[in-house]
Amino acid sequence: QYQKVSRLPPGPISLPLIGNLPQILYYLWSTGSVVSTLDLFRKRYGNIFTLWVGPLPHVSIADYETAHEVFVKNANKYADKFHAPLFQEIKKDRGVLSTNGDHWQEMRRFALQTFRNMGVGKDVMELKIIKELNARCADIDNAAVNGVTTTQASEFFDLTVGSIINNILVGKRFDKDTKREFLKIKNALDSAFELFTPFDMTVPMWVLKTFFNKRYSNLMTLNDETTGFVAKEADSRYTQMKSGQYSIDENNIQDYTDAFLLKIQKDGENKDFNIESLKTMIIDLWITGQETTTTTLISGFNQLLLHPDVMEKARAELMKITGNGSRPLSLSDRPKTTYLNAMIAEVQRHASILNINFWRINHEPTYMGGHMVDSGTFVTAQLSALHINETVFENPEKFDPERYIRDESLLQKVIPFGVGKRACLGESLARSELYLIFGNLLLRYNFKPHGKLSTEEVMPYSFAKRPCKLEMQFVKI
Numbered sequence: 001q002y003q004k005v006s007r008l009p010p011g012p013i014s015l016p017l018i019g020n021l022p023q024i025l026y027y028l029w030s031t032g033s034v035v036s037t038l039d040l041f042r043k044r045y046g047n048i049f050t051l052w053v054g055p056l057p058h059v060s061i062a063d064y065e066t067a068h069e070v071f072v073k074n075a076n077k078y079a080d081k082f083h084a085p086l087f088q089e090i091k092k093d094r095g096v097l098s099t100n101g102d103h104w105q106e107m108r109r110f111a112l113q114t115f116r117n118m119g120v121g122k123d124v125m126e127l128k129i130i131k132e133l134n135a136r137c138a139d140i141d142n143a144a145v146n147g148v149t150t151t152q153a154s155e156f157f158d159l160t161v162g163s164i165i166n167n168i169l170v171g172k173r174f175d176k177d178t179k180r181e182f183l184k185i186k187n188a189l190d191s192a193f194e195l196f197t198p199f200d201m202t203v204p205m206w207v208l209k210t211f212f213n214k215r216y217s218n219l220m221t222l223n224d225e226t227t228g229f230v231a232k233e234a235d236s237r238y239t240q241m242k243s244g245q246y247s248i249d250e251n252n253i254q255d256y257t258d259a260f261l262l263k264i265q266k267d268g269e270n271k272d273f274n275i276e277s278l279k280t281m282i283i284d285l286w287i288t289g290q291e292t293t294t295t296t297l298i299s300g301f302n303q304l305l306l307h308p309d310v311m312e313k314a315r316a317e318l319m320k321i322t323g324n325g326s327r328p329l330s331l332s333d334r335p336k337t338t339y340l341n342a343m344i345a346e347v348q349r350h351a352s353i354l355n356i357n358f359w360r361i362n363h364e365p366t367y368m369g370g371h372m373v374d375s376g377t378f379v380t381a382q383l384s385a386l387h388i389n390e391t392v393f394e395n396p397e398k399f400d401p402e403r404y405i406r407d408e409s410l411l412q413k414v415i416p417f418g419v420g421k422r423a424c425l426g427e428s429l430a431r432s433e434l435y436l437i438f439g440n441l442l443l444r445y446n447f448k449p450h451g452k453l454s455t456e457e458v459m460p461y462s463f464a465k466r467p468c469k470l471e472m473q474f475v476k477i
């Protein structure tokens with residue numbers, strides 16, 4: 001271990017078997033969060049440091065340049081992720097989130113291709129997003145008293161984002177009949193995320209099943225319920241397709257499910273393309289596409305309410321570009337909306353929704369930051385630590401969109417979607433949603449807090465950030 005330690009990037013002194021667990025636990029307790037603990041290690045040992053979690057070395061990268069050098073220049077060596085035993089138990093080597101190798105590659109390639117064909121990031125998708133936003137805003141306007149509607153931000157954004165992703169995956173939005181069922185499932189998922197800790201991610205399955213059976217059963221039941229709800233439509237179309245009652249128009253693919261079923265119809269079922277893979281893909285994309293975007297939007301609106309001057313500046317820019325709001329903001333406006341672009345980058349930097357990024361495993365030794373890292377090491381770009389690196393972002397705790405106006409090159413150092421082969425599959429969709437939702441809502445409404453605003457981080461010890469409870473008022477402009 002001594003020899004290995006001396007070759008790896010620096011880190012605190014590690015003990016046999018337990019590694020750095022005592023220091024990690026101590027700093028988690030004394031700093032009060034995962035992100036502050038990572039930041040503390042970065043300040044002490046530099047932008048690339050090693051922590052031994054038990055007997056396994058974990059290398060964390062906390063600056064853009066090294067992350068780029070490792071995950072983009074050496075992309076092929078870092079295509080494999082470490083998957084939590086619990087995820088593997090649930091996913092059974094299917095889908096895109098918890099797989100490696102050929103199946104992962106097939107699923108990822110097919111999803112990206114399908115999204116592209118469906119116009120993600122282009123006009124077709126833009127129309128769908130705007131249509132959904134219009135429907136949600138109509139609900140807000142109908143409930144208004146003297147032009148003001150007070151609502152829970154989570155309900156509004158969950159439904160907007162949930163409907164968009166559901167529409168892309170299975171062609172259905174959540175209307176007044178289905179929204180109750182969706183919100184029930186969503187609330188159950190939220191409770192599960194709150195229950196779910198880094199402990200569940202690392203512990204072997206037999207420990208979870210033997211000593212924490214109730215916890216294990218709850219997570220499994222919830223997974224079955226969610227899959228049942230989300231993949232119901234795909235299941236029913238598949239059965240109808242098999243019995244010849246459902247045909248797919250190759251020239252008019254409307255959603256991911258049809259694209260996948262068409263592939264099965266043409267090439268037959270195989271180990272990658274079959275109904276179980278389709279159901280797993282739908283749930284993978286549904287969960288990743290829902291939670292991340294909603295948390296970013298809620299965190300962003302919380303910051304806007306804390307900084308009304310930012311909201312006003314963004315609105316002034318949008319009004320100018322859209323002729324005083326006489327037309328909606330469109331994706332083609334992006335090059336002209338310097339301030340809105342800066343605001344969204346700052347929202348994403350500040351929100352940094354993953355406290356700990358997913359670990360990759362290198363299969364060949366690699367040099368990084370001047371250190372040779374052996375194969376089999378866990379390596380990741382710690383996006384949350386990278387985004388508060390004060391050598392890159394001055395006063396990182398401050399919510400300050402102007403920093404990108406002062407120095408435009410900072411924009412590329414904000415990497416909320418990760419880098420390299422395992423970077424976010426939904427980046428293009430998420431960027432379109434954030435731009436159109438933030439922009440068009442600011443054009444239509446002024447926002448005011450209802451009750452006290454939160455400045456505290458929610459669940460600072462969990463894997464991913466949770467959205468704060470935010471009640472806000474939509475005031476019609």
Ligand code: HEM
Pocket residue numbers: 096097108165284285288289290292293296353354357358383416417418419421422423424425426427429430
């Ligand atoms: C603001 C919104 C979003 C953020 C901040 C975000 C962020 C991320 C991050 C940090 C990763 C891991 C990257 C890494 O391992 O280095 C990731 C992976 C992923 N994201 Fe997103 N994401 C967002 C929205 C979406 C959407 C809308 C979808 C789907 C429609 C999506 C699907 C995925 C998938 C499937 C993966 C795993 C990719 C793989 O392992 O190959 N995400 N995302």
